[in-house]
Amino acid sequence: MLPAWSEPFSGPARARLARQRPFGTVARAEAFGGTDGSGLRVAVVDSGVEATHPAVGGRLVESVRVELSGDDAAIVVDEGTDVVGHGTAAAGIIHAIAPGAELLSARVLGPDNRAKGLAFLAALEWAIETGASVVNLSLSSKSEALYADFHALADRAYFSNVLLVSAANNVPGPSYPSLFAAVVSVAAHDVRDPEVWFYNPSPPVEFGACGLDVDVAWRGGGRMRVTGNSFAAPHLSGIATLIRARHRGISPFETKALLAATADDPGESR
């Protein structure tokens, strides 16, 4: 028994991820070789990022948090702290893959569902407007009332050439924007290798990436061994950043196609 979204990417089930030509024919060196993500910005919408953590490499250039007053969300400049460690973990994974990219952080933890949804919307909008090329989302909203707002924002990102990478949510019920077509939705596979990712031709969760027993940065300059879809997403955000740095100006759709074309062959045993 595996988490629903991880099941297609794990163990014997993986053999069913049949590849069709021309996928599998693009070499990784062609897709993202010779770049470290320089010139691009990646936003981490999460619990904040610890600016001084060695795993972030001093690349955090902007850090904000969302403050809510009623239904009004204000973006407030933050000093770059993380009360949990989760956002620092995501930023550390991205930095390890794309050390040249600049990191942005928006902290969005909120106490209740609606407040959380509104803060999340405001942070996502900020990330799109602030010039992020890739936005890593390790959280999602269950608020039906905000469905249309999230949909509009996901479309705006897509048409503004901003790639949203979202962790799939294993909890039943709606989950926005992680199940939208414009988003790269990621679950954890069971291979302990950050350079392995799989493409699943049966949406909504199209990619499986490293999310089992990952050694990540954590708050207080520490490290933690973690498991979950929210650690798989930043691996793919990192790779997507390299692709978008190597081929400047390509669309989210083209980026997704290259991610699929360079995915590991599920038939190869690892």
Place this chain on the structure above:
Amino acid sequence: MSRGGADADVGSALLVLRGVVGRLAAATRLESGTGTIVLRSVVQAAVALIRAEAASIALLDPATGRLVFRVAAGEQGDAVVGLAIGSDEGVAGYVFSSGQPLALGEADADPRFGRGAAEQTGYVPRSLIAVPLGDDSGTIGVLEVLDRRDGEPFDLRDLEAATVFARQATAAIRATQLDRDAASLLASALASLAALDEGQPLSATDTAALVSAATSELSASDPTWALADAISRIRDADPGQLELVLDILDSLARSTERRATTRRRVGRR
């Protein structure tokens, strides 16, 4: 039967009802309610099947906005019951806020999670799973599972097992909430009735308004009650109004069905 006899029947029925409601309200305030028993059996099952040292469930207290640990299982678990943490603090708070299930383990000798809880309970876990308790109506709490007994880190299967237990707990909590709400609805409607001048007979409209007012207090926390109120009021409509209401409901049902079909396609698992 004379009119006076009928009034006397109504009067004694009301007294019996008040007595029942009083006991019902008192019973649901006791923490050993069926809801707690089910939650306790869920954490016990989690400990047994995931082979963990301990498991616990924290629920959001809407009055304080904090997560309060309600039940626990395992030798190391009990000390956590009653502990309250901020709903955006620590790993439990993160999982509650983000809705993302996580498993964490020590990467060095100084685990950076659960330190606050560890200081208060005397138990410092080496590893933990935290899974949100949630359904379509939102997130209501967090299930935590601490330390595998074989010392191994939690894997994807443990994470999925915890998610299944969290679903059971969520369903149990939702059912108990409706029971509690029903008792408090009866109590508050009867209290309003008792406050009225007893000599004045109540019209059907008056009683309907009284029950609706009592229901609206519950609707703020659970939209099911607003719906229940609307449905029961439809029954008082005249035939013309009823037909209009049915037409509206019919078109609403069609549009919801269309939306659900689209979502099902999107949300297939």
